[in-house]
Amino acid sequence: MISENIYNIIEFDNYSITPKYxxxxxxxxxxxxxxxxQDDYILPSINGMAYEFDISRNTVEKAYRYLKENGFIHSVPGKGYFVKNTNTQGLIKIFLIFNKLSVHKKIIYDSFAKALGNNVIIDFYIYNNDFPLFKKLLTRRKVDYSYYVIIPHFIEDNGKAYEIINQLIPPGKLILMSQLLDNIQGDYGAIYEDFEKNIYDTLLKAIEQLKKYDKLKIIFPEYTYHPNSILKGFSRFCQDYAFDYEIINNIQTIQIEKSSVYISLMEDDLVALIKKVLESHLEVGKEVGIISYNETPIKQIILNGITTISADFQLMGKKAAEMIIKKRLENYSVPFYLTLRASL
Incomplete structure (x- = not known):
């Protein structure tokens, strides 16, 4: 069977970062x-598909190979590609939307996709911490997805996010990752970071190393998607254990001080911090300390190793996938880990 409307059926979404294939x-x-x-449907040739949508042959080849590996189609040499499995009951369709791309977000995605396995469609979007774009992507979706998996971090208008979610996502189909939102209606799953508790507990694990220093400073930009609960946990720890402390809104405007520990939440701020520390000629790990949020492989090497506090991002992706596979939504607080290195 060949449909004259095959090219009308196929759609590409330029807003999605899901690879074209x-x-x-x-x-x-x-x-x-x-x-x-239907069964035995003849797909267009690789050349024909590539020409019609102005995409590369390699893109079409990878798409057909992907479909073949997942049991949707088969090929007959000299004749082409045929649909062999139209029994798609149970096919899970997921709308996945992250606030940004980063090394640790890739860890979440890879763990999530691997744990889900086959028979799953993932449409992946990035909204760059921008609430209007987040709203637009949710509003314009054309598919009734099985689950909506969202990392809700916004620079502004965070208070309106729950309204859009309640309006557009049916109860029982929502899974939040990284951060909880107030006022969500109905059943939903969450794999979240308890930011206030986690920073308090992880700093406590480093108490012996921190005692070498007089003051703790956290770099918390004025405009950030990070929740203020991080500052609450940080301030409470410093007060409970008699550390002087400071909240820095702009790393570019400060001078590095001896006997201080600097905690960086953002990767860009970490780069600026390291540059300033090197220019100060203070010895890292003795005269000045550095702690960075979110473990990444490169931090094992920089300055002979940067101390990190980090959620278990691999577990975050795996837990979200397990909720979908088992069809059991729950709320789960992801553990944080302290990795002590030479920078402290």
Whole structure:
């Protein structure tokens, strides 16, 4: 069977960061599920598909290979590619939306996708901490997804996020990652970071190293998606254990002080901090300390190792996938880890 409307069925979303070959494969598999494509349907040739959508042959080849590996199609040498499985009951469709791309977000995504395995469609979006874009992406979606997995970090208008979610996402289909939101209606899952408790507890684990210093300073930009609960936990720790402390809103305007520990939340601020520390000629780990949020491989090497406090991002992705597979939504606080290195 060949449909004259095959090219009308296939869609690419320029807002999505899902690779084009995955979008093509997802579009075909969705069409199979919707009944637009039947058993023994003959897919367009690789050249024909590439020409029609102005994409590379490699993109089409990867999409067909992906569909073949997941059992949707088969190939007959000299004849082409045929649909062989239209029994797509149970096909899970996921709308995945992150606030930004970063090394630790990739860890979450890779763990999430790996744990889900086959028979899953993931449409992946990034909204760059921008609430209007987040709202637009949710509003314009064309598919009724099985689950919506969201990391809700916004620079502004965070208070309105729950209104959009309650309006657009049916109860029982929402999974929040990294951060909780107030006023969410109905059942939902969450794999979240308890920011206030986590920074308090991890600093406490480093108490012996911190005693070498007189003052703790946290770099917390004036405009940030990080929750103020981090500052609450930080301030409470400093007060409980008699440390002088300071909140720095702009790393560019300060001078590095001896006998101080600097805690950096953002990667850009960490780079600026390291540059200033090197210019100060103070010995890292003895005269000045550095702690960075979010473990990444490069931090094992920089300055002979940077101390980090970090959530278990691999576990975060795995837990979200388990909720989907088991169809059991729950709230789970992700543990934080302190990795002590030479910078403290």
């Amino acid at each position: 995955i979008q093509l494969a997802n579009s075909i598999s969705k069409s199979i599920e919707d009944g637009d494509i």
